[in-house]
Amino acid sequence: MKIRDKCLPCLVNQVIKVAYMTEVTNKEALYHKVFEYLSHLDFDFTNPEIIGQTFQMVKDIMGNDDPYRDIRHFYNQMFLEHRRSFQEKIEQSKDEFTTAVKYAVIGNIIDFNPVHNHDIKDIMKWFENVDQLDLTINHVDELKTDLKNAHTLLYLGDNCGEICLDYLFIEKIKDMNPQLDIYFGVRGEPVVNDSIAEDAYYIGMDQYAKIISNGDCSLGTILKRTSPEFQDVYQNADVVIAKGQANYESLSEEVEKNIYFMLMVKCDVISEDIGVPEKSMVCLNFGHE
Numbered sequence: 001m002k003i004r005d006k007c008l009p010c011l012v013n014q015v016i017k018v019a020y021m022t023e024v025t026n027k028e029a030l031y032h033k034v035f036e037y038l039s040h041l042d043f044d045f046t047n048p049e050i051i052g053q054t055f056q057m058v059k060d061i062m063g064n065d066d067p068y069r070d071i072r073h074f075y076n077q078m079f080l081e082h083r084r085s086f087q088e089k090i091e092q093s094k095d096e097f098t099t100a101v102k103y104a105v106i107g108n109i110i111d112f113n114p115v116h117n118h119d120i121k122d123i124m125k126w127f128e129n130v131d132q133l134d135l136t137i138n139h140v141d142e143l144k145t146d147l148k149n150a151h152t153l154l155y156l157g158d159n160c161g162e163i164c165l166d167y168l169f170i171e172k173i174k175d176m177n178p179q180l181d182i183y184f185g186v187r188g189e190p191v192v193n194d195s196i197a198e199d200a201y202y203i204g205m206d207q208y209a210k211i212i213s214n215g216d217c218s219l220g221t222i223l224k225r226t227s228p229e230f231q232d233v234y235q236n237a238d239v240v241i242a243k244g245q246a247n248y249e250s251l252s253e254e255v256e257k258n259i260y261f262m263l264m265v266k267c268d269v270i271s272e273d274i275g276v277p278e279k280s281m282v283c284l285n286f287g288h289e
Contacts, residue, residue: 001249003047004269011038011047015054018192022058022067030061048246049225052218055191066190068160075110075161076199078120083164086127090168093131100172101140101262102130105281107165108158108244108264136265136280139288143239143260148177150238155209156185156221156251158244163195163203166243170208183233184209188226189217194246220246223254245270252286260285 015034019027034054041050059065086103093099106126126133147153155170157163170182184205187194200211215227221242223231234240240259242251248261248270265271265280276282 001046001252001273002044003041003050006269007047008038010267011050011054014051015058018055018058018067022062022064024058024062026061030057033057033061046220046222046249048220048250049218049222051246052191052216052222056217059190068190068193072160072193072195072199073202075193076164076203079107079110079161079164080203082127083168086165087168087171089130090172097144097172097176098140099130100169101143101283102133102135102281103127104165104169104243105135105262105264105283106130106133107162108262109266110159110161110165133281135283136276137274137282137284139260139283139285142285142288143241143283144176146239146258146260147173147180150177150180152181152183152233152237152239154183154185154233154237154240156240156242156247157195157200158247160193160195160199162243163199163205167203167205167208170205174208182209183212183237185212185214185221185230185233187217187219188213188215191217191219194219218250220244220248220250222250248274255286258285258287 019030024030034057037053058067090096090099090103109123109126157166174180184200186196186200190196197211197213205211212230212233214221214230216222216225218225240257242248242259242261244263245266248263251259261282261284263282265274265276265278265282268278271278274282
């Protein structure tokens with residue numbers, strides 16, 4: 001999904017807010033660098049790829065390879081503390097698999113990217129009301145069938161905090177198909193608040209999945225920029241679960257692959273592309289439309 005012109009104000013706004021959040025001392029130098037880059041922007045790029053490039057400029061100006069490290073650690077730890085209570089609620093539900101899907105999708109609202117930021121109290125209300133929430137696009141039954149029959153799953157993670165909900169869903173997947181070979185994909189370098197290998201090991205994802213870096217610093221999964229090792233896992237996976245908007249933007253045109261997009265729709269560009277209202281919860285596979 002190529003960048004849309006409606007994404008440009010959001011992109012600039014994000015750079016400005018990130019500059020303040022990370023306390024960049026020379027904001028003007030950063031803005032000049034970013035605006036120079038944007039003046040020659042290739043509109044065949046995806047938004048996640050462009051954000052990866054602009055965030056690299058933030059890191060260069062700051063001289064800090066991981067400006068969000070403390071933020072990621074804080075929210076990973078906070079949701080680790082909730083994990084047992086969420087786990088109990090899933091186990092007490094009538095349909096544990098579907099409820100685990102809902103928790104994983106709601107987890108996608110945990111986005112400390114300054115453009116889509118939500119107050120933590122608002123986020124917790126979604127979890128409190130999970131029984132009353134429905135997926136606007138619901139291909140959960142098809143996903144369940146595919147996972148039962150699969151040998152290999154590649155699960156593409158998204159944000160910090162959210163990764164703790166991915167863990168609970170993967171736990172249910174493994175219960176359902178103990179022989180399933182699961183890979184959990186993370187970003188190759190720190191980029192905004194997206195999960196990297198450090199986060200995945202910290203929350204214990206390696207208990208159920210092999211953690212694999214995609215080798216790139218973009219948001220989402222820009223296949224042409226990923227490592228040969230990652231591309232090999234991607235090509236050989238029977239099922240791909242792609243979390244979040246950035247993975248949707250990156251992979252929505254990969255029609256040959258059996259991909260399930262699981263996300264909370266957070267902006268009108270994605271809303272229009274998928275054809276659902278904003279704040280919709282989605283489990284979408286284009287082969288089942």
